[in-house]
Amino acid sequence: MSSFDAAGMLVSPKVQHQRYSHIEHGALQRIRAIVVHQTDSGSAQATFNAYAAGGNGAHFLIAKDGRIIQTASIKMRCYHVGRLIKSRCLELKGAACKDAAIAKATALGWAARIKAIDQIERQKAYPDRFPVNSDSIGIELVGRHLDSASYEPLTPAQLNSLQWLLDQLYAHLSRDSGDVFKHPQVSYKNPGEAARAQWQ
Numbered sequence: 001m002s003s004f005d006a007a008g009m010l011v012s013p014k015v016q017h018q019r020y021s022h023i024e025h026g027a028l029q030r031i032r033a034i035v036v037h038q039t040d041s042g043s044a045q046a047t048f049n050a051y052a053a054g055g056n057g058a059h060f061l062i063a064k065d066g067r068i069i070q071t072a073s074i075k076m077r078c079y080h081v082g083r084l085i086k087s088r089c090l091e092l093k094g095a096a097c098k099d100a101a102i103a104k105a106t107a108l109g110w111a112a113r114i115k116a117i118d119q120i121e122r123q124k125a126y127p128d129r130f131p132v133n134s135d136s137i138g139i140e141l142v143g144r145h146l147d148s149a150s151y152e153p154l155t156p157a158q159l160n161s162l163q164w165l166l167d168q169l170y171a172h173l174s175r176d177s178g179d180v181f182k183h184p185q186v187s188y189k190n191p192g193e194a195a196r197a198q199w200q
């Protein structure tokens with residue numbers, strides 16, 4: 001098993017360090033969950049260029065050839081989840097979700113509804129709600145979106161590296177596969193993002 005150094009960087013011959021301070025936004029006090037993303041870029045380099053220019057990012061990037069690059073410290077927060085989270089109760093249970101405040105929010109128009117749901121959910125503790133930026137880390141897999149519902153497939157090398165990386169994180173953070181989410185499960189995204197990612 002590999003380990004993290006004092007700066008929150010994973011020390012292993014399998015992991016390159018290329019830290020972008022622009023995408024780190026204050027201290028990350030606790031890590032409860034992991035969110036898996038796809039970059040909507042065709043190469044790791046295109047994502048590095050965006051990070052260097054100050055875009056939002058995540059803690060790890062997995063290139064198409066399976067290379068793992070750590071782009072932010074796990075002690076720092078990245079804005080990878082987005083501002084408005086979905087209701088875990090509503091997404092999992094549908095009509096059987098007995099949260100009265102959520103039921104009220106679902107009667108609102110779309111823009112007001114997703115804002116109200118986010119506010120209700122943020123008062124809950126994980127795992128009653130989905131992860132947020134202040135209690136999760138993100139893994140980006142390089143891949144472009146194809147249309148409004150799909151992304152390009154992941155390579156076998158990317159899937160192998162994702163599993164290896166998750167195994168390191170499970171051990172270090174005392175988490176398991178129940179704490180790993182695809183980005184569109186958690187917030188309002190192209191449903192194809194990371195749709196073809198698999199892990200144990």
Ligand SMILES: [Zn+2]
Nearest residue numbers: 037038183193
């Ligand atoms: Zn994402």
